[in-house]
Amino acid sequence: MALKGNLRDFSFTQLLNLINLARKTGTLILEGSGEAARIVFSEGKLAYAQFAQDDATLPGVLQRSNRISPSQYRILKEKTANMSDKELGLMLINAGYVSRDDILNSLQTYATGVVRKLFTWVEGFFRFEQDTVPLDGKILVRVDLENLIIEGARQQRELEHLQEEIPSLDMALKFTDRPGTNLRNVNLSVEEWRVVSFVNPKNSIRQIARTTKLNDNEIRKVVYGLLQAGLVELVRTTSAPPPQPVRQFPTQNKDEQISLLNRVINRIRSI
């Protein structure tokens, strides 16, 4: 029976576990919102991985890992368009531009990076094509899945926890009114600074995520960090439809409200 379904029902970590235990060979294709990925396994080991929109050719991967410069990348793409990755790799090694280890490490880093990113997908269709490894001319790696699965399970627990902490992305953020907290004295990552620059009760967390190009889990992680540091707090967005005015007091008159509160206070004191 074809192995296919939705990550909502069968998580990516569970899929990797299955492929690892059954020592499967084949191609796993995943389609998320606007993104797609292809991962090839050989006897239960990671052999190749690629996001559809990435340039996963050898020059692309080498440039991504800073083994070659952007100008070298452009030249290689132009001059070696008809060469397979295997042929190109051999040529680069023989010419002394890169070593065999450089190539394998770069490919391995890229492939495991793709897998790590896929752990953050909570939704998306998947299908596993058994025994199909259509990768003529590609250089395959051989990475054990155990460590990746452990890392994925840890990440999944973390995501579940984040989802509990920040259940709705339709809430907004506001800076806490704590005197003495100076943002300039706080060490934030580039990603956190980008999010911080949009902190405003008018912007929902979802809008901030869209603007900063972070997915749901990435924005949750950043927001959680900011909440933990006590820099921001969750508030209802001011741009959202205002809640129905609900009467707190049975009277609108301020003096009557204060009198009413004093009556309640006196009554509780007397109980």
Added chain:
Amino acid sequence: MQTVKIVVTGPFNAGKTEFIRSISEIDVVSTERKISLEAEKVKSSTTVAMDFGRITVDDDLVLYLFGTPGQKRFDFMWEILSEGMLGFVVAVDSTRPETFREARTILETFKAYAPTPFVVAANKQDHKDAWDVDDMRVALRLDPAVKMLSCVAKDKESVKKVLLELLFSILAKMDAKA
């Protein structure tokens, strides 16, 4: 007859029902059910919709106390119960630090529902393994301006003190606005 309401919220088994029961003049109208989940079987029953208590102030005014369900799967009730509240009490079980984070989340959620005053009641302070109130304040990351009060929900005087502190906060906020 005029009515006002105060909400008592907090994590599962924080003592919300007991808090209301201690001060309500009527038997608390409770919607308790036997607990089904193994993980939550630290007590035999829990509130699934709300608890409801009443204090008649005088011939013309009644204070209602609403207790929220503590289990997360009933949190859809929270927003409904928070509508029109004068303020809210967040009850926290001082002996169960594993619930502090949830208490913090509940507090933030209620703050987002309505910008009304609130106090935090560190319940079960009579237990020998209760956390110190000051330590709980740090663990809950409470602003220094937030009132964090020692509480024993089964003791009426203790509950009175918490409710009075909340009412004083509401008065102070009204004075500040005036």
